[in-house]
Amino acid sequence: MKRVVFTIEQMRKLERNPNVQHVTESAITYTSEFKLAALRAYKEGQTPSEIFIRAGFDLDDIGHKKPKHSLKRWRDTFDLYGEEGLAIERRGKGSVGRKPVGELSAEDELKRAKAKIKLLEAQVGLAKKARSARKAEETLKPSERYELIYRTIRAYGMKRMTRYLCRLVAVSPSGYYRWIAAEEKRQVRMAADEQDILLIKQHFEALNGKAGALVIKMRLEQISGVVMNHKKIRRLMRKAGLVATIRQANPYRKMAKATHEHKTCPNLLQRQFDQGEPEKVFLTDITYLRYGNGQWAYLSCVKDGATRQILAECVGATLELSLVERTLQRLLARLDGNTHPEAILHSDQGMHYTHPKTQLFIARIGMKQSMSRRGNCWDNAPMESFFGHMKDEVDFTDCESIHEVRTRVADYISYYNAERYQWTLKKMTPDEFRGHLLAS
Structure with a gap:
């Protein structure tokens, strides 16, 4: 039977x-x-x-x-x-049609030995597959062991071997049968995951694969009207193999160092970038953009410490002092003379900002000047963060002229201010957050 x-x-x-x-x-x-x-x-x-x-x-x-x-x-x-x-229960006591418990025939012993061999073969294959995504020293998860037993039994038609195989891989038979009984629920959950993965992929690909879980979460809420936990998004991204491109530090890039004859300024901000008021704290810096056939462009920006908006930018073909001068003139034009009485312009100790001409211009427009400590990028972290995100999300290598670089930078800054949601801005864009601050 x-x-x-x-x-x-x-x-x-x-x-x-x-x-x-x-x-x-x-x-x-x-x-x-x-x-x-x-x-x-x-x-x-x-x-x-x-x-x-x-x-x-x-x-x-x-x-x-x-x-x-x-x-x-x-x-x-x-x-x-x-x-x-x-x-009287006669099982194991010589009752008719039943073998005493604990007594195995030579045939049963041979079946167990074959089952053990098949299980070990399947375990090697499954362990290699599992370790491909994890460290080699990690052991199989319980669900993977249940799957191992199920595959072995079905592949080789093994009967009456469930308890034995469970004992070999150190799981309980009851746990295995619960796993079998939950198959329908797993299928339903997998189908739901597939639908969510398709939605996540849409936003991931819309940003050219340069969006992490938090960015996708904000886009899901603001654009698709879907609320999804960021931990679930990370799990589904791992499942679908969606890995955001991460910028790597360039050890060979060196920023220009301030000369000794130029005067530096104290660090007035002390990393208090957000002081709750728009257009009170301005952060500025210069970054290098490689394009075309090994050519370089230089981007100078000013960022609002409270709203994270990019208020002024200038792209130049050289690192002349005029690059910073044009940037500050554009900032002044945007402010239209409405300079905050306690406005601070914060930068690093680059020669553009320690130059007497630049310092005189900043003083004339009624701003205090603040500088990061030498070699400490964290003192101007929001500005560095913007440059990093822009280089993650925009490819300049196919630009053939400085004009194309300027257009691409302007398009990205427009997107960054008006469309790019930020987790620390209450899931708003910089433009939306500025309106929120002014209304509150």
Whole structure:
């Protein structure tokens, strides 16, 4: 008779039947009353299947051959031991049709040895697959072990080996059967994940693969109207193999150092970039942009410390002092003479900002000048962050002229101010956050 292996749900269903005394994943212990009643009904002409169905058993669960084999065993036991034989559990005690527990034939020992070999072969293959995404020393997860057992049993048609295989890979049989019973839920969850991955991919590809989980979360909420936990987004991005391009530091790039004859200024900000008021703290710096056939462009920007808006920019072909002068003139034109009485312009100690001409211009427009400590990029972190994001998200290598670089920079700054949501700005764009600050 084909051995039936019960799932957790089937076992619970059988335990609710009053004719069942005990259930395991591979065997049912019936009450002595049911056994005697079944024998009487059989003598009266009822078939084994009819007897079990009327007793509340589902033959699809227990197996259609189970009633016939059970009645035969009970008849043989009744003939040898009478009613007392049916009342006593004789499993493992030489009962008819049952082998004593613990005694394995040579054939069973051979089956176990073959099962162990097949399991080890499957485990090697699955472990290689699992370790491809994790460290080599990590062991298989419980779900991977359950899958290993399931594959081995189905691939080689192994019967009555579930407990043995569970013991080999150090998991509980009950855990394995719970995993089997949850297959439908896993399929539903996987289908839902696939739909979410498609939506995440849309935003990931819209930013040319240069968006992380937090950026995608904000775009999902603001554009698609979907609220999704950032941890889930990271999990689904790992599952779909979506890896955001991360900028790498260039160890060979060196910024121009201030000369000794130029005067530096104290660090007035002390990293207090956001002072809650628009156009009070201005951050500025210069970055290098490589384009075309090894050519260089130089971008000078001014950023609002509170709103994160880029208020002025200038792209030049050289690092002359006029690059910073044009940037500050554009900032002044944007402010239209409305300079905050406590305005601060913060920069690094580059020669453009320590130059007497630049310092005189800043003083004339009514701003205090602040500078980072030498070699400390964290003192001007928001400005460095903007440059980093721009280089992550914009490719200048295919630009053939400085004019194309200027156009691409202007387009990105327009997008950055009006469309790029930021987690630390209450999930708003810089332009939206400026309106929020002015309204509050």
